[in-house]
Amino acid sequence: MQQRSPRGFPGYSDAAPLDLDGLGPAARQGLMDRVLGGTFNAWADAASRVGHCAHPIKLVGSSSRVDRTTGEVVSSYSSAHEPFGVTYVRCGNRRASVCPACSRIYARDTFEMIRAGVVGGKSVPEHVSSNPLVFLTLTAPSFGPVHTAKGGQRCRPRDGHAVCEHGRPVACWQAHESDDTTVGTPICPDCYDYTAHAIWQWWAPELWRRFTITTRRVIAQALGVPDSRLREVATLQYAKVAEYQARGVVHFHALVRLDGPKSDAGYAAAPASISPRVLAGFLEEAAARVRFEAPPCAGHLAGTLRFGAQVDARPVTATRGDDPDAPLVGEQVAGYLAKYATKSASDTTDPRRECGHYRRLRGTIDDLADERVAGDEYELMHKWVHMLGFRGHFSSKSRRYSITLGALRRARQRWQRIAADCAREDREMPVLDFADLIADDEEETTLVVGSWSYVGTGWDTDADTALALAAADRARAYDQWRAEQVRTH
Structure with missing residues (x-):
């Protein structure tokens, strides 16, 4: 397929400069100092080498590559030879709200990792696409009525005269848009169970762990084998990400695949009796059965924790067919999961959502952390206040899912x-x-020997940071435009 020239991109020419409208007077002066001082080109080269990272790590030192066999120095490098005397390294943050440039790389890697488990490639055999695959979503239970966006429908149309025990109306007749900051906030903050919300969020990773165990037991029972021997018949593989809902609680999205018996090669054909729809049924059954008796937290009885009633398990195919009612397409779902993996944490720091609901939730977690007993299961809760109490991995996978x-x-x-x-x-x-x-380091023919010291994080001026962010945004727009050209040509 012939690629169109990048000059067709709307933001490529000099007539479309970077968006720097948000620069303040000090940052504008810093930009002028770069240009007039003759250091702009050197900075642009340094920024380009780290992909216009928003908060690069600054290091000083040197390193050499030595041939493992002969001991000969193949090449050497020193930060002293750089224009600013330091070496910039990407921050590597996966959150789009912290570093758009690095989060794009994380999303791309996550996409390739998930995609390989759907259609093969990247050391995964292509026949893996024949194994049953399901896109699963597990939600949290309700902790009280919240405002919702229902595609133009009214939020909670009820008896307009009814009030809760705190004297607030239980109805909401507005039709909220999805970006309305009211969405996700409680109808009545005093009725909303913030303590239960915080405790459930704390134990959400444990619920997921128990869910995977329960699913294996359900599959073993269906295949008529003991739990301990399931690996001789079938293995469960998955790639999972967590996403914050508007109300500030996570739910899990996962691609779940069933392979055949465990072996060194992996990715064997799954039992013929289990189709994608049958696997989806197993996942729904396991989600309904998962229970966890959480220990008391600061004198509050947590009770039995479970997933919400809304469980979505949908069969997935490796490639798109002509039937519009066909199951989801694996590559499409891989894109969803990659996006969730980079945006999920940013929702808790969005200034538009710094409403009373989020502040009250953080306050509840702070209070529970202050009241906890040293050595109990909630001892580290205070370290996760900024994540609204969620302490799990936002992106994880089983060992044999893919690369x-x-x-x-x-x-x-x-x-x-x-x-x-x-x-x-x-x-x-x-x-x-x-x-x-992708070979292990032991197979490398050279050895890197060096000495490095950390000297700081971030660019020297606000103007540098603004330029890096603007350039990263332009690069993202170009990648999207180029992908669109490939799809339409």
Whole structure:
């Protein structure tokens, strides 16, 4: 397929400068100082090398690459040779609200990791696409009525004269838009059970762990084998992300796949008796059965915790067909999960949502943390107030689902190093095998020896940071435009 010239991108020419309207007087002066002082080009090169990271790590030191066999120094590098005397390294933050540039890389890696478990590739065999696959969503239970957006329908049309025990109306006749900051806030804050919300959020990772155990037991029972021997018949694999709902509680999205017996090769064909729809039924049954008796928290009885009644388990196909009523497409779902993995934590820091509901929830968690007993299960709760009490991983997978994020990062770093060596030595870039790029470090023919010290984080001025953010936003827009050109041509 012939690619269109990047000059067709609406923001490519000089007539479409970066959006710097938000720069204050001090930042504008800093930008002028860069240009007039002759350091702008050097800064632009440094920013480009870290992909316009918003908060790069600054290091000083040097390193050398040594041949493992001969001990010969192949190459050397020192931060002293950089224009500003420091080496900038990406911050690597996955949150789009913290660093848009690094979160895009995290999302891309997450997408490739999840996609490989759907259609194969990246060291995963293509026949994995024949195994049953389900897109699962598990929600939290209700802790009290909240305002909702229902696609133009009224929020909670009830008896307009009825009031709760605190004298507030129980009805809401407005039709909220999805971006309305009222969405997710309680109809009555005093009726809303903030303590139960905080405790459920704290134990959500445990509920997920128990869900995976229960699912394996349900499958073993259906196949007529003991739980301990299920791996001889089938194995459960998944890639899961957590996303904050507007009310400030997480729910889980996951791609769940059933493989055949456990082996060194992995990815064997699943039992013929289990189709994607049958697997979806097993997941729904397991979600309904999961229970956890949470220990008391600061004198509050937590009771029995469970997932919400809204469980969505939908079969997934590897590729899109012609039937509009066909199951979800794996690559489409992989894109959803990658997006959730980078945006989920940012919802709790969105200034538009710094409403009374979020402040009260954080206050509840603070109070519970202050009242907890040293050594109990809630001892570290105060460290997770900023995450509204959720202490789990936002993105995780089972061991055999697909390739790891670490292997993808290692492949990218090795490719970049080889490309840099080829450019420095003025030689042609070789054809690289992905298996070599993800090989363990023990298979490397060279050893990196260095000494580095941390000297700070972030750019030197607000103008530098604003420029990096604007450039990262332009790069994101270009990637979206280019993807659209590929789809439409």
